Amino acid sequence: MLPMTSDTDLTQAGDLALLYGKDGKRLILRLQSGAEVQTHHGVLKHDVLIGIEWGSRCQSHLGYPFVLLQPSLDDLLLHIRRRSQIVFPKEIGVVLLRLSVAPGKTIVEAGSGSGAMTTALAWAVGEQGRVHSFDRRADMQSLALENLQRLGLEKQVTFHLRDISEGFDVTGADGLFLDLASPELYLAQARKAIRGGTSLAAILPTTNQVQALVEALPASGFGFIEVCEMLQRFYKPVAARLRPVDRMVAHTGYLVFARAVAPEVLAEIPAAQGDESDTAPE
Amino acid sequence: MLPMTSDTDLTQAGDLALLYGKDGKRLILRLQSGAEVQTHHGVLKHDVLIGIEWGSRCQSHLGYPFVLLQPSLDDLLLHIRRRSQIVFPKEIGVVLLRLSVAPGKTIVEAGSGSGAMTTALAWAVGEQGRVHSFDRRADMQSLALENLQRLGLEKQVTFHLRDISEGFDVTGADGLFLDLASPELYLAQARKAIRGGTSLAAILPTTNQVQALVEALPASGFGFIEVCEMLQRFYKPVAARLRPVDRMVAHTGYLVFARAVAPEVLAEIPAAQGDESDTAPE
Amino acid sequence: MLPMTSDTDLTQAGDLALLYGKDGKRLILRLQSGAEVQTHHGVLKHDVLIGIEWGSRCQSHLGYPFVLLQPSLDDLLLHIRRRSQIVFPKEIGVVLLRLSVAPGKTIVEAGSGSGAMTTALAWAVGEQGRVHSFDRRADMQSLALENLQRLGLEKQVTFHLRDISEGFDVTGADGLFLDLASPELYLAQARKAIRGGTSLAAILPTTNQVQALVEALPASGFGFIEVCEMLQRFYKPVAARLRPVDRMVAHTGYLVFARAVAPEVLAEIPAAQGDESDTAPE
Amino acid sequence: MLPMTSDTDLTQAGDLALLYGKDGKRLILRLQSGAEVQTHHGVLKHDVLIGIEWGSRCQSHLGYPFVLLQPSLDDLLLHIRRRSQIVFPKEIGVVLLRLSVAPGKTIVEAGSGSGAMTTALAWAVGEQGRVHSFDRRADMQSLALENLQRLGLEKQVTFHLRDISEGFDVTGADGLFLDLASPELYLAQARKAIRGGTSLAAILPTTNQVQALVEALPASGFGFIEVCEMLQRFYKPVAARLRPVDRMVAHTGYLVFARAVAPEVLAEIPAAQGDESDTAPE
Numbered sequence A, B, C, D: 001m002l003p004m005t006s007d008t009d010l011t012q013a014g015d016l017a018l019l020y021g022k023d024g025k026r027l028i029l030r031l032q033s034g035a036e037v038q039t040h041h042g043v044l045k046h047d048v049l050i051g052i053e054w055g056s057r058c059q060s061h062l063g064y065p066f067v068l069l070q071p072s073l074d075d076l077l078l079h080i081r082r083r084s085q086i087v088f089p090k091e092i093g094v095v096l097l098r099l100s101v102a103p104g105k106t107i108v109e110a111g112s113g114s115g116a117m118t119t120a121l122a123w124a125v126g127e128q129g130r131v132h133s134f135d136r137r138a139d140m141q142s143l144a145l146e147n148l149q150r151l152g153l154e155k156q157v158t159f160h161l162r163d164i165s166e167g168f169d170v171t172g173a174d175g176l177f178l179d180l181a182s183p184e185l186y187l188a189q190a191r192k193a194i195r196g197g198t199s200l201a202a203i204l205p206t207t208n209q210v211q212a213l214v215e216a217l218p219a220s221g222f223g224f225i226e227v228c229e230m231l232q233r234f235y236k237p238v239a240a241r242l243r244p245v246d247r248m249v250a251h252t253g254y255l256v257f258a259r260a261v262a263p264e265v266l267a268e269i270p271a272a273q274g275d276e277s278d279t280a281p282e
Helices: A073-078 A089-098 A116-125 A138-151 A183-193 A207-216 A263-268 B073-078 B089-098 B116-125 B138-151 B183-193 B207-216 B263-268 C073-078 C089-098 C116-125 C138-151 C183-193 C207-216 C263-268 D073-078 D089-098 D116-125 D138-151 D183-193 D207-216 D263-268
Strands: A016-021 A026-030 A036-039 A042-045 A057-059 A065-069 A106-110 A130-135 A157-161 A173-178 A194-204 A222-236 A247-249 A254-260 B016-021 B026-030 B036-039 B042-045 B057-059 B065-069 B106-110 B130-135 B157-161 B173-178 B194-204 B222-236 B247-249 B254-260 C016-021 C026-030 C036-039 C042-045 C057-059 C065-069 C106-110 C130-135 C157-161 C173-178 C194-204 C222-236 C247-249 C254-260 D016-021 D026-030 D036-039 D042-045 D057-059 D065-069 D106-110 D130-135 D157-161 D173-178 D194-204 D222-236 D247-249 D254-260
Touching: A016 A036, A026 A036, A026 A073, A057 B263, A065 B263, A073 A089, A073 A116, A073 B089, A089 A116, A089 A194, A089 A222, A089 A254, A089 B073, A089 B089, A106 A116, A116 A130, A116 A138, A116 A157, A130 A138, A138 A157, A173 A183, A183 A194, A183 A207, A194 A207, A207 A222, A207 A254, A207 D207, A222 A247, A263 B057, A263 B065, B016 B036, B026 B036, B026 B073, B073 B089, B073 B116, B089 B116, B089 B194, B089 B222, B089 B254, B106 B116, B116 B130, B116 B138, B116 B157, B130 B138, B138 B157, B173 B183, B183 B194, B183 B207, B194 B207, B207 B222, B207 B254, B207 C207, B222 B247, C016 C036, C026 C036, C026 C073, C057 D263, C065 D263, C073 C089, C073 C116, C073 D089, C089 C116, C089 C194, C089 C222, C089 C254, C089 D073, C089 D089, C106 C116, C116 C130, C116 C138, C116 C157, C130 C138, C138 C157, C173 C183, C183 C194, C183 C207, C194 C207, C207 C222, C207 C254, C222 C247, C263 D057, C263 D065, D016 D036, D026 D036, D026 D073, D073 D089, D073 D116, D089 D116, D089 D194, D089 D222, D089 D254, D106 D116, D116 D130, D116 D138, D116 D157, D130 D138, D138 D157, D173 D183, D183 D194, D183 D207, D194 D207, D207 D222, D207 D254, D222 D247
Parallel strands: A106 A130, A106 A173, A130 A157, A173 A194, B106 B130, B106 B173, B130 B157, B173 B194, C106 C130, C106 C173, C130 C157, C173 C194, D106 D130, D106 D173, D130 D157, D173 D194
Antiparallel strands: A016 A026, A016 A065, A036 A042, A057 A065, A194 A254, A222 A254, A222 B222, A247 C247, B016 B026, B016 B065, B036 B042, B057 B065, B194 B254, B222 B254, B247 D247, C016 C026, C016 C065, C036 C042, C057 C065, C194 C254, C222 C254, C222 D222, D016 D026, D016 D065, D036 D042, D057 D065, D194 D254, D222 D254
8 A cells, every 4th residue: 555545534644635625725735743734714733634534624723614635646646746747647547558557567757757647657556566767857856756755656766867868777667658859769768678569658749749759660669559639528517507618628748659569560560550449349 | 466467578378468460450368388379360379479579470370470469458458358338448547547546445336347447446456455346237247257357357356246225335445436327326325335535436428317416416425526528539640641530439428526525515615616627737 | 792891902991800910919890081990009090001902011100010801700700799608600600501501591590699690690691691680688689780780791680679489470481590598498489480391500508408409309390400519629830839729618519400390200200310420421 | 592592481393302211311302393213212203292391201102201301501512422532511611701701702712622612612602702613633623513513503613624833813812722732832822812811721631731831821921820620529319318429520631721911911920820719708
């Protein structure tokens, strides 16, 4: 069990908690005896928040109502401290499935960025697994580390401050995620970091970048290329007037997936799967 | 490490494998010494497939080319034997994140169906975790069990052949997934199965069902209701002519999420989060 | 030729014009000799704007640059003075096609609202056509009339200040558009207003309203029911970084279409076309 | 009134009609006394179809039921005889609005293709308007002409069998539509065909083509560039189980719009409007 995922009915000192106010504001904190949390609507003493049932009502010294929740992975990802565009849950979900991220796996990522994907990977591989996170910017990696520490997930992650043009100093990984402006420049290095047959995933904001990556993948031994985008549309959850919300996120990035295969495979089996969705089982 | 997720460079007897033919056909099999696999393009002996590198080329006795891959969770889910509509990876990804499914967690689901979501949950909770899967139809649960056994994931799952209108015989779970025609009928039972503050997720094909569930949730102690749908659009991965595929899956189901909270919370904090996406961080 | 659609190369007094500033602000005005237009960046005399080529640069007395354009129908619709939600171009386009709105046709609409759909209908039926626009609120109809007059389109429109529960005082129309909260209450009246075989279109924001309308249509002699929604996704038009914009309009309304048919037809031919899109020609 | 848009209650010889069978099959025919129509379910004499109310039931000599409808513009477009990809109603609608196509206007298009867009343009400009349709392939233009004649719309169209690299032999048009593989090669010619300030629209299937066009537009005097795509999602129109259909058309093409402006305008006002949708009125 990961440190922040306490499974008791009552809150305990050391637990990560989400304090949700009547005004819709969210605060993520770690409960510790004797501490206090300041809000726009007054102060709450942690001691009042410890030992109560998750989902309970609590209030500030001004009487303002809050509810105390265990943050979901979603909550943690959306409230990470960031100095870069983060990967969003709608993309993270499909990446975890495509890379078969599971307890005990070893996954490589570059770059670390603000640590959102690092958080999700560390969460999913668990205490028996390992995430290797590469970045050449010390400041970004420090931020990612801080974010992981805040959640108690840093033990599953090895940070490498390294320019990956010199190669990943990891081999035999179970999957690889690239969140870089020009992933097509590092495919030979990526191929060496992972086991045969495993998958690479990349996220890219523009069609031009997707074109460049798709063009480069086969020459580095990657086949089974797929490109997709994820759209998540929220609804106003009102039973008598159910309808989509007015506006939505239209774009965060394109996802590209490919698998490391033997060169002789690429000569015979088309690298691009094309209209896979057209034949997807219904 | 889960039984099917071997992390060696070379294939081993006992590994799950995906045999992908030049014609795009996929076969999922478990490698065992002495066995054979029949294809439309000839026979392959497992002994030829064992001890080679993942991602290698192999061929049938007729010389037809195949590539041998370790199946991703995606592959396993899409090739499950089914007698019912399954939940798709595009929805499973966000559900796993929202329910914070992670190594060591305890998750409840109803019904078992063909076992696609069961597979994903068992995969994600790992050997330290537990999935409780409820269904009142013995035939469906047998199918789900078979599908889990085929993948070596059955040890993480407890199947309950039970009508949940009598309640789940589980308490304190970390999350709950409902894939039922009328989940609004079982909310009191659902509330008792999970810890305070944790989440329920449901998938529903029609707007009418979403309305019924959204209507019923607050009375059973669920707040923080959110409704969304996931759309996944694939592209033809051709660098010089990058474009979406012609047709796509337009709908599988609506996702509804809610959190178990204290009744006094619901009186003060709006149950429906409304336009959360409108304020999502960019 | 409609009054505002001058087809000369040079601007003329009496033309509708769109003044587009360097700051992206848009102003729609009618050119008249001797007049002036005030902007946040200074004053422009109309006399300077008259007799120049459409698409020319012009500037305020402060030297601030503008370009003078003939407004497109799109421009006019999006800049209409409104006191109600208007119908958007993305929906108007398909409605015009479905209702076969064309020069010389007679089309009925209710309600008038702010006059956006009235504008599009008046534009499309031309001087030989006629639009009958019904509303029971005098204030809304005055606003719609003003908007039409501003564009010189009022001659094609007959406004009826009338509660349509008493029936439309029009028969034999070529098509009918309903933008009402409860169109299902006026279907008998709608049926009498149009010729046999012609189409009704409605726009509705919620799924509940769509359900109510779809439920009611067959009993009033409408078949061939179709429901759809239109999504328009814009891209950042930058060649080297082509990508969708970050956010988009997720929802304005659902469109419902139906055709007036003989009752005996409805008994034999399914009212709902169901998955028409699934068999649409590619 | 256009020839095919009879506005009488009863069908007349000479009318275009849509015969819709119980099996969902559609037939478009022109009613003429003495003629017969063959179907898979028997023969219908036109004389039985003439003089009845639109929307009536009729039947073949085998008793198979049909309903007789006046085809909408949508019906006509989707049932055009084609030897090329046609432009779809979902795109045609927004193009008509953006180009301000209206009764009496003069619009240029290249190429003619199978004549779907030509049909919509001829329909919308009416008898006082004019469509100039260019193609260098005589076979395609013959097909387009046949399709227009079948609908009685050929009088509004002038077909030009001409390579537009030599220029359009038309000037002063009110708008221009390009459905070509490489529209970026003909922008100087396009600019000369239209009046200042008016709009060009293009449809393009791939992102690469959009990039090439967006890149080239400013150098030929086009600004106000916008790129979008239209998605139309149909629902199963069943009141008690309202939900989207399972599959949809995911892509037909990207639309690019631009306006002819003076070169000095382009120097000062950004050619690309970028995130216009982000500021669209709600």
